[in-house]
Amino acid sequence: MVQELAFAKINLTLDILGKRSDGYHSLQTIMQSLDLADVVELEKSDAIELKISGNDSLPTDENNLAFRAVLAVNKACGKNLGVIINLSKKIPAAAGLAGGSSDAAAVIRGLNRLYNLNLTAEKMCEIGAQLGSDIPFCIIGGTCLAEGRGEKLTPLPALKNFSVVLIKPRGEISTAWAYKTYDENSTANHISTFEIIEMLRAGDYGSAFKNFANVLEAVAVKKIPAIETYKNFLLENGAEFALMSGSGPTVFTLTDELTAKKIAANFEGNAQIFITKTRND
Numbered sequence: 138m139v140q141e142l143a144f145a146k147i148n149l150t151l152d153i154l155g156k157r158s159d160g161y162h163s164l165q166t167i168m169q170s171l172d173l174a175d176v177v178e179l180e181k182s183d184a185i186e187l188k189i190s191g192n193d194s195l196p197t198d199e200n201n202l203a204f205r206a207v208l209a210v211n212k213a214c215g216k217n218l219g220v221i222i223n224l225s226k227k228i229p230a231a232a233g234l235a236g237g238s239s240d241a242a243a244v245i246r247g248l249n250r251l252y253n254l255n256l257t258a259e260k261m262c263e264i265g266a267q268l269g270s271d272i273p274f275c276i277i278g279g280t281c282l283a284e285g286r287g288e289k290l291t292p293l294p295a296l297k298n299f300s301v302v303l304i305k306p307r308g309e310i311s312t313a314w315a316y317k318t319y320d321e322n323s324t325a326n327h328i329s330t331f332e333i334i335e336m337l338r339a340g341d342y343g344s345a346f347k348n349f350a351n352v353l354e355a356v357a358v359k360k361i362p363a364i365e366t367y368k369n370f371l372l373e374n375g376a377e378f379a380l381m382s383g384s385g386p387t388v389f390t391l392t393d394e395l396t397a398k399k400i401a402a403n404f405e406g407n408a409q410i411f412i413t414k415t416r417n418d
C-alpha cells in the first residue's frame with residue numbers, strides 16, 4: 138500500500154492572454170500549493186476500483202479524473218495495472234482549488250511508487266497534461282509560473298510561510314463555463330505577471346499583494362455574488378488582500394497565523410472556511 142497527499146492549490150495571479158486554435162486559453166498564472174490535502178491510498182489489485190469518503194456526490198468510475206489517471210498511466214506504460222484507490226476528500230470540489238486535478242496527480246505519483254514504474258517527473262507531467270491542464274502543477278507542487286494552457290511550468294522561489302484563509306461560498310463553477318463566459322464578456326485588464334514575480338523574488342509581499350489579480354473573478358461574481366461578499370469580509374477583518382482562486386468560487390488571503398485565527402473566529406456565513414498554510418514542495 139502507498140499513501141500520497143493530494144494538495145490543494147491557489148492561483149496568486151491568473152491572466153488570460155488569448156484563445157488558442159485548440160479552444161483552450163493561453164494563460165499566465167502563478168500557482169501555489171497548500172497544506173490542505175485529500176488523502177489517496179493505493180493498493181495493488183486485479184481491477185481498477187475507486188472508493189471515496191468525505192464527499193457523496195463524486196463519481197467513482199471513468200467520470201472521475203482519479204480513475205482516468207490509472208487508465209492514462211496504463212496507456213503510457215503499455216500495461217494493464219489494477220489498483221484499489223481509497224480517496225478521502227478534504228478539498229471542496231469544483232471550488233477553484235484543483236481538488237480533482239490533485240487527486241489525479243496523486244494517483245499518477247502513487248502508481249509510479251506502487252508498481253516501481255520509474256516514471257520521471259517530466260513523464261508524469263506529460264501523462265497528467267493529457268487529463269487536465271492543472272495536473273502537471275499538482276505533480277510538481279510548490280510555487281510555479283504556469284503558461285501555455287497551464288501545463289508549462291517554471292518553478293519559482295518558495296514564498297515565505299503564510300497562513301492561508303480559504304472561504305468556499307455555496308455553489309460550484311465549472312472551469313469550462315468560466316472560460317466560455319469570459320470570452321463572451323472579455324474586457325479584462327491584463328496582469329503584470331513578471332513584475333509580480335520580481336516583487337515576490339525580492340520579498341516585497343506588500344506590493345505583490347496589491348497586484349495579485351484574477352481575470353476570471355468578474356465572470357464568476359456574476360454567477361455567485363457571495364464571492365464579493367466574502368472578499369469584503371476578509372478585507373474588513375484584517376486581510377491585506379482578497380482574491381478568487383482559479384475559476385472560483387473559493388476566495389482566499391495570505392496572512393499571519395494570528396490574523397487567520399481572528400478571521401475564522403469572526404466568520405459567520407453560509408460557506409465553508411478553512412485555515413491552512415502555503416507549502417514549499
Ligand code: C5P
Nearest residue numbers: 160161162164269270286287312313316
Ligand atoms: O484542462 P481542463 O480539462 O482542466 O480544462 C477544463 C476546461 O476549461 C476546458 O475544457 C476548457 O474549456 C477550459 N480551459 C481553457 N483554457 C485553459 C484551461 C482550461 O479554456 N488553459
